[in-house]
Amino acid sequence: MTIKHTTFLIMGLLLCACTQRNYTDANVSKRERSGENSAIVVPADFKYPQDSTFKVLSWNVEHFVDPYDDPYINNEREDNPPKNMPQRLHLLVDALRKADADIVVLQEFESAKYLEKIANDSLPDMQYRFFADVPSHSWYMNVVIMSRFPMGVISGYGNATTPLPGYIAEDGSQETQNQINTRMWSVDVFPSEDYAFLLTGVHLKAGRGERNVAMRKGQINLLVTQFNRILRENPEENMMVAGDLNATPGSEEIGLLLASDQLSEKFVDAIDTSVYSHPSDHPSRRLDHMLVNENMYAEAVKDSIQVEHFFSSDTMRIISDHLPVVGYFYNH
Numbered sequence: 321m322t323i324k325h326t327t328f329l330i331m332g333l334l335l336c337a338c339t340q341r342n343y344t345d346a347n348v349s350k351r352e353r354s355g356e357n358s359a360i361v362v363p364a365d366f367k368y369p370q371d372s373t374f375k376v377l378s379w380n381v382e383h384f385v386d387p388y389d390d391p392y393i394n395n396e397r398e399d400n401p402p403k404n405m406p407q408r409l410h411l412l413v414d415a416l417r418k419a420d421a422d423i424v425v426l427q428e429f430e431s432a433k434y435l436e437k438i439a440n441d442s443l444p445d446m447q448y449r450f451f452a453d454v455p456s457h458s459w460y461m462n463v464v465i466m467s468r469f470p471m472g473v474i475s476g477y478g479n480a481t482t483p484l485p486g487y488i489a490e491d492g493s494q495e496t497q498n499q500i501n502t503r504m505w506s507v508d509v510f511p512s513e514d515y516a517f518l519l520t521g522v523h524l525k526a527g528r529g530e531r532n533v534a535m536r537k538g539q540i541n542l543l544v545t546q547f548n549r550i551l552r553e554n555p556e557e558n559m560m561v562a563g564d565l566n567a568t569p570g571s572e573e574i575g576l577l578l579a580s581d582q583l584s585e586k587f588v589d590a591i592d593t594s595v596y597s598h599p600s601d602h603p604s605r606r607l608d609h610m611l612v613n614e615n616m617y618a619e620a621v622k623d624s625i626q627v628e629h630f631f632s633s634d635t636m637r638i639i640s641d642h643l644p645v646v647g648y649f650y651n652h
Contacts (some may be wrong), residue, residue, distance in 0.1 A: 335486065360471045362510065366449075374469070374511040374651050375620060377421035377628075378562035378610055379644035380523065381412060384426070385460060386434040388578040398430070398460040404638070411639045412444045415630040420446070422468045423509060426529065427523040427564045428461040428640075435464050454478060454504035463503050463521040463563060471507030472516075475503045475546075497535060498573035499516050503535050504539060506546065511652040517558035517616055518550065524573070526566045536566060536573045544576060544583050547613075551584050558616035561587060564642060565609050569593040577611055590625040590647075595628045601637035610645045624648035 371597075385401045388643060393399075416424065430597060432453035439448040446468075453464040454476030465471075481498040481540050489495060503523040510516050520543060525535040543561070550557055567573040567590055577587040588609055612624030625647035636643060 321557075321603040352448070360472050360508075366470060368512050368646040369468070372650060372652065373648050374422040375420065375646060375648050376423045376425070376428075376519075376560070376610065377416075377419050377439070377520075377560065377644055377646050378425045378608065380427040380564040380640060380642035382428050382606060383461065384408065384412070384428060384526065385430045385641075386437075390430075390460065393458065393460045395460055408639055409438070411631070411635065413438065415639060415644075416443060417446070418630045419628070421521070422511065424448075425463065425521045425562050426465075427463050427521070429464045430460050431455055431462060432466070435466050439466055439608065452505075452507060452532070454502065454505045456499075459499075459502070461503070461523070463505060463523050464606070465507065465519070465521060465630065467509060469509055469511045472510065474505055475509040477504045477539075477542060477546075480542055481539035482535075484531065484534035485537045487531055495531075497538070500535070501539060501542070503532070506543075511649075515558075515571065515619075515651045518561060520559070520561045522561060522563035522565060524566045532566075533571075533573060537576060539575055540576045541582075544580070548582075548584050549585050554616055555585070557585070557613075558619070559585070559587070559613040560616060561609065561611045562645070563609070564607055566607050568605050568607065569609075574609070585613045585615060587613050588617045590617070590620060590623075590644070592628065595627050597643040599641045600639075600643045601633040603627075603643060608642055608645050610647050612649075616649070619652075621648045621650065622650035 328477065330413050385398050385405065387401060389399050432451040434615060436451040446466060447598040448466045450467040450469065450471050452474050453462050455462045456475060456478065470642055478498065480501055482501060483494050484495050504536060506518055508516055509519050524539050526530050561577065565574065570593060577583065578589060588611060595606060597606045597608040612620060628644045628646045
């Protein structure tokens with residue numbers, strides 16, 4: 321073999337080795353983002369359950385506030401909670417117990433602090449240990465999470481200003497906003513020693529009309545940009561978007577996640593378009609979603625992502641004007 325051929329052979333072996341190393345690193349990034357070789361570890365006294373699946377619940381619980389006035393929030397409902405809040409709290413606790421979800425994402429909920437108190441006071445046997453949110457400084461409706469599983473870094477979007485794509489006001493001016501981007505965050509969740517996913521909790525802008533649609537599109541475009549950045553770092557990343565998107569299946573906004581060429585790893589809506597979630601007592605549309613990207617859809621338990629009813633329609637309406645969405649996933 322000539323020196324030239326030997327040189328090319330060595331270069332080829334080195335190239336293969338580098339390629340294999342990069343693939344392995346990406347796989348470790350997906351499966352082992354917490355552990356002894358990571359900057360993030362689980363608590364020393366934490367033991368993973370032996371279940372092969374985990375359950376996620378997402379629910380807009382409609383202006384669910386604690387009994388106390390936050391002096392930094394000026395809103396009549398938060399300052400003086402409705403008289404039926406104790407009844408709603410009792411029913412919510414019963415619903416959470418029935419759901420028995422491992423991960424709970426609530427929208428229009430005041431704070432993770434309040435959710436942690438509820439779990440400690442009323443659900444201590446359910447082993448909810450981890451709580452998080454990125455609350456607004458000026459509003460009382462937030463997106464919160466509680467989990468039986470450890471979580472990693474949570475990223476909030478409230479400081480980001482987004483445009484209203486394609487919308488021009490009557491006076492010809494363009495508009496931007498960042499007051500509702502506080503209702504979006506993304507967090508790493510670790511359901512088992514060798515499985516992780518990025519969970520994005522959302523409560524997008526409400527309302528019909530061109531302006532509100534444009535606001536939601538601006539919010540989703542921000543998420544798409546972040547998702548693409550993460551997927552460039554790890555093409556195998558598992559991702560879920562859960563919450564009240566205030567958009568129906570087939571809408572332009574949902575299409576930005578399901579069908580847009582701008583997103584490098586598209587999401588899947590596993591719920592039939594004929595299934596509705598709002599209003600809870602007489603559902604006529606679905607605003608609530610649990611979307612998973614194609615990577616994570618491979619680990620979804622077949623036909624498990626669905627709109628849920630824990631009680632009669634009248635009782636569900638006392639808790640909220642939305643029905644919850646649940647889903648089961650394999651943790652390997």
